Amino acid sequence: MYGIVNKALEEMVCTRFGQPTWDKILRKAGLADEFFLSNEGYPDEITYRLVGASCEVTQLEAAPLLEDFGRHWVLETGRRSYGGLLEAGGSNLTEFLLNLPNFHARVNLIYPELKPPEFFSEALAPQKIQLKYYSHRPGLAHFVIGLLDGLGILFSTPVNVEQTKVRQSQDDFDQFIVWW
Numbered sequence: 395m396y397g398i399v400n401k402a403l404e405e406m407v408c409t410r411f412g413q414p415t416w417d418k419i420l421r422k423a424g425l426a427d428e429f430f431l432s433n434e435g436y437p438d439e440i441t442y443r444l445v446g447a448s449c450e451v452t453q454l455e456a457a458p459l460l461e462d463f464g465r466h467w468v469l470e471t472g473r474r475s476y477g478g479l480l481e482a483g484g485s486n487l488t489e490f491l492l493n494l495p496n497f498h499a500r501v502n503l504i505y506p507e508l509k510p511p512e513f514f515s516e517a518l519a520p521q522k523i524q525l526k527y528y529s530h531r532p533g534l535a536h537f538v539i540g541l542l543d544g545l546g547i548l549f550s551t552p553v554n555v556e557q558t559k560v561r562q563s564q565d566d567f568d569q570f571i572v573w574w
């Protein structure tokens with residue numbers, strides 16, 4: 395994944411727990427003194443190792459840690475560095491979620507080697523949207539839950555998210571219902 399992801403994790407950990415905790419995480423992940431460049435590609439395995447070591451060091455389970463990371467990604471990384479992109483995604487939560495399938499096509503212009511997630515969204519009712527999430531990568535459903543929660547906060551429309559299906563294999567998908 396692009397280094398921006400590892401950098402955002404670092405930023406979240408440092409904000410919440412301080413630099414010494416991040417240094418400990420790097421050592422635990424076998425990456426002592428490593429730093430990440432936003433536009434450089436890194437093996438996915440590095441990101442997974444960082445998440446695993448973050449859980450061990452902070453004593454958080456993977457699910458809440460990934461949800462926190464999703465919220466941080468939208469509300470800090472996104473809002474600060476990709477405000478224009480987020481605005482182009484829609485002017486309210488419904489628009490944004492219905493446009494989500496196209497979102498990473500624009501991200502792709504900034505990050506040409508992106509291996510983006512794939513989303514399919516469908517309105518079930520005026521304030522209820524079903525989302526299917528396909529990925530090249532396993533284990534990131536709770537990251538998506540945090541992202542959706544962050545989008546709710548971004549659009550001042552706090553949401554409920556329920557995962558209604560868990561992906562079972564590489565070509566399978568996770569499914570969520572978002573309502574507010």
Ligand code: HEM
Pocket residue numbers: 395396398399467468471472473476479480494497498501505507508509510511512528529530531534537538541542545
């Ligand atoms: C704020 C603007 C955003 C930017 C700049 C952005 C950029 C990226 C980048 C660089 C990656 C790493 C993929 C790679 O390097 O191959 C990524 C992954 C991902 N993004 Fe976004 N993203 C944004 C917003 C969102 C939103 C709003 C969602 C969904 C609600 C989302 C869902 C995901 C997911 C789930 C992944 C994990 C990768 C995977 O499933 O394979 N992103 N994004």
